[in-house]
Amino acid sequence: MIELALKNxxxxxxxxxxxxxxxxxxxxxxxxxxxxxxxxxxxxxIRPVILLxxxxxxxxxxxxxxxxxxxxxxxxxxxxxxDDLPCMDNDDMRRGKPSNHKKYGExxxxxxxxxxxxxxxxxxxxxxxxxxxxxxxxxGFLSKNAGIDGMIGGQVIDTCSGEPAxxxxxxxxxxxKTGALIKASAVCGAIxxxxxxxxxxxxxxxxxxxxMAFQIIDDILDCSGDEKTLGKPVGSDKxxxxxxxxxxxxVERCRALCKDLTDRAMGILSDFEGETxxxxxxxxxxxxxxx
Amino acid sequence: MIELALKNxxxxxxxxxxxxxxxxxxxxxxxxxxxxxxxxxxxxxIRPVILLxxxxxxxxxxxxxxxxxxxxxxxxxxxxxxDDLPCMDNDDMRRGKPSNHKKYGExxxxxxxxxxxxxxxxxxxxxxxxxxxxxxxxxGFLSKNAGIDGMIGGQVIDTCSGEPAxxxxxxxxxxxKTGALIKASAVCGAIxxxxxxxxxxxxxxxxxxxxMAFQIIDDILDCSGDEKTLGKPVGSDKxxxxxxxxxxxxVERCRALCKDLTDRAMGILSDFEGETxxxxxxxxxxxxxxx
Numbered sequence: 001m002i003e004l005a006l007k008n009x010x011x012x013x014x015x016x017x018x019x020x021x022x023x024x025x026x027x028x029x030x031x032x033x034x035x036x037x038x039x040x041x042x043x044x045x046i047r048p049v050i051l052l053x054x055x056x057x058x059x060x061x062x063x064x065x066x067x068x069x070x071x072x073x074x075x076x077x078x079x080x081x082x083d084d085l086p087c088m089d090n091d092d093m094r095r096g097k098p099s100n101h102k103k104y105g106e107x108x109x110x111x112x113x114x115x116x117x118x119x120x121x122x123x124x125x126x127x128x129x130x131x132x133x134x135x136x137x138x139x140g141f142l143s144k145n146a147g148i149d150g151m152i153g154g155q156v157i158d159t160c161s162g163e164p165a166x167x168x169x170x171x172x173x174x175x176x177k178t179g180a181l182i183k184a185s186a187v188c189g190a191i192x193x194x195x196x197x198x199x200x201x202x203x204x205x206x207x208x209x210x211x212m213a214f215q216i217i218d219d220i221l222d223c224s225g226d227e228k229t230l231g232k233p234v235g236s237d238k239x240x241x242x243x244x245x246x247x248x249x250x251v252e253r254c255r256a257l258c259k260d261l262t263d264r265a266m267g268i269l270s271d272f273e274g275e276t277x278x279x280x281x282x283x284x285x286x287x288x289x290x291x
Numbered sequence: 292m293i294e295l296a297l298k299n300x301x302x303x304x305x306x307x308x309x310x311x312x313x314x315x316x317x318x319x320x321x322x323x324x325x326x327x328x329x330x331x332x333x334x335x336x337i338r339p340v341i342l343l344x345x346x347x348x349x350x351x352x353x354x355x356x357x358x359x360x361x362x363x364x365x366x367x368x369x370x371x372x373x374d375d376l377p378c379m380d381n382d383d384m385r386r387g388k389p390s391n392h393k394k395y396g397e398x399x400x401x402x403x404x405x406x407x408x409x410x411x412x413x414x415x416x417x418x419x420x421x422x423x424x425x426x427x428x429x430x431g432f433l434s435k436n437a438g439i440d441g442m443i444g445g446q447v448i449d450t451c452s453g454e455p456a457x458x459x460x461x462x463x464x465x466x467x468k469t470g471a472l473i474k475a476s477a478v479c480g481a482i483x484x485x486x487x488x489x490x491x492x493x494x495x496x497x498x499x500x501x502x503m504a505f506q507i508i509d510d511i512l513d514c515s516g517d518e519k520t521l522g523k524p525v526g527s528d529k530x531x532x533x534x535x536x537x538x539x540x541x542v543e544r545c546r547a548l549c550k551d552l553t554d555r556a557m558g559i560l561s562d563f564e565g566e567t568x569x570x571x572x573x574x575x576x577x578x579x580x581x582x
Binding site: 024028030031032035078082085087088105106107108110111113114115117118119121122123125126131132133135136137139140142143144146147148149152153154155156157159160161176 | 315319321322323326369373376378379396397398399401402404405406408409410412413414416417422423424426427428430431433434435437438439440443444445446447448450451452467
């Protein structure tokens with residue numbers, strides 16, 4: 001049931017992304033092609049789905065929020081392209097294919113990432129059928145959570161800190177690196193639908209639990225997953241001498257932690273008055289994923 | 292007179308940038324520091340000044356548009372940081388100082404650029420005292436002109452095309468690489484002030500002339516300027532085997548072309564009903580600059 005719902009969502013999201021990221025004109029086609037390569041490399045579209053579901057939860061007509069949802073996916077994709085670059089994690093494979101710079105070269109991968117990030121805010125600003133006040137507020141929230149106090153802050157701790165990672169630092173890193181954009185998805189969906197401040201807080205808390213669990217599961221899969229299912233080599237954290245939560249707590253305690261986080265997320269969903277069945281299934285699904 | 296006016300503007304712009312880009316918190320201070328290093332490296336703040344002057348020209352109260360003006364400067368700065376990276380132009384010096392990656396390393400320079408671009412849209416979205424409709428429209432215009440069909444498109448032709456450059460291709464490149472963000476400055480200022488469509492067209496045309504002249508003067512300075520005044524080595528285009536307009540037309544024809552473009556820009560300014568004295572002085576000043 002959830003797989004089918006996700007498949008339907010993916011089709012609609014991909015269709016919109018295809019319109020929003022056209023193959024472009026003569027001279028600078030190359031950068032559109034490189035951007036599209038990574039955008040259509042088979043992402044699960046978790047973030048846009050969360051955005052659209054929170055938008056619906058607070059009474060939004062979901063078709064209006066698709067641009068904004070695609071913008072979040074574009075930001076997610078740019079972050080993967082830049083993160084794979086030689087000066088960052090230097091990963092050759094992503095989702096079972098050569099990473100962007102392996103396929104198009106470093107300069108083009110850099111520019112494709114820059115392009116996706118730049119275009120994402122334009123795409124989000126063209127969210128029609130929603131009050132401009134809400135769009136402006138959501139854009140501010142998205143920027144903050146994708147920026148220095150969000151995803152990029154997490155990348156900085158992850159890549160450049162050089163300090164030995166403690167459990168506290170890792171949790172902070174995960175909340176920023178992975179959690180912040182998932183939080184932006186839930187909260188922007190809620191903002192666009194006109195949710196109350198209390199509801200925005202609950203959406204943020206839900207997303208922080210899901211984001212943290214998501215990253216810890218990534219760690220577990222990186223040390224014990226199946227390369228073919230994952231589409232990338234396992235052990236890349238080790239290769240980059242990165243301490244993960246698995247190193248600190250062991251697999252079993254990590255699994256227990258993810259279960260706790262998922263339970264908390266489910267509890268928050270139950271506290272909402274509206275329909276959260278799909279979000280609940282998605283939350284359970286993310287806990288059990290093997291890729 | 293224009294030097295003094297620019298100095299006053301710079302002080303206000305720098306003061307606002309200092310607030311908008313705080314040194315940030317414990318863990319991810321490093322990226323704020325790297326971003327601030329390039330933002331406060333002595334830029335001329337031409338783009339924010341143009342934005343603020345067009346905003347005032349169409350009746351805006353200039354204090355409201357400072358955030359948006361700073362956002363454009365942040366985008367300009369990110370583009371310089373990424374452009375200097377080894378996989379792009381590989382420039383070691385910028386404005387008389389080591390370029391960002393020379394000072395902070397490649398990973399941090401990449402992230403500092405990403406951070407400036409990401410934060411810029413948040414900063415622009417927090418433009419208070421202006422109708423959200425106008426902010427959303429200006430954000431869309433800014434994204435488009437900084438993106439694939441604008442500045443990034445220009446970078447792609449400039450860096451990755453590999454084709455021999457003709458005069459036509461170079462003009463297109465300059466209009467995108469340099470002209471698009473100057474156009475965004477003029478037009479966003481006008482949008483935020485509520486200018487008419489005809490006025491927006493005129494603002495765009497003015498900025499295209501100025502942007503093209505600006506880039507050709509850069510070419511002239513790159514082959515004949517003084518390294519100390521410029522703050523970077525001359526001959527960097529030659530080093531990167533880039534064909535410039537000077538290669539195609541020679542210095543004298545380039546100077547004549549810049550004079551023509553400046554005359555056209557001045558003519559457009561004269562057609563506006565409002566006060567354009569400072570913009571006129573700025574336009575002449577840009578033609579005569581030696582750094």
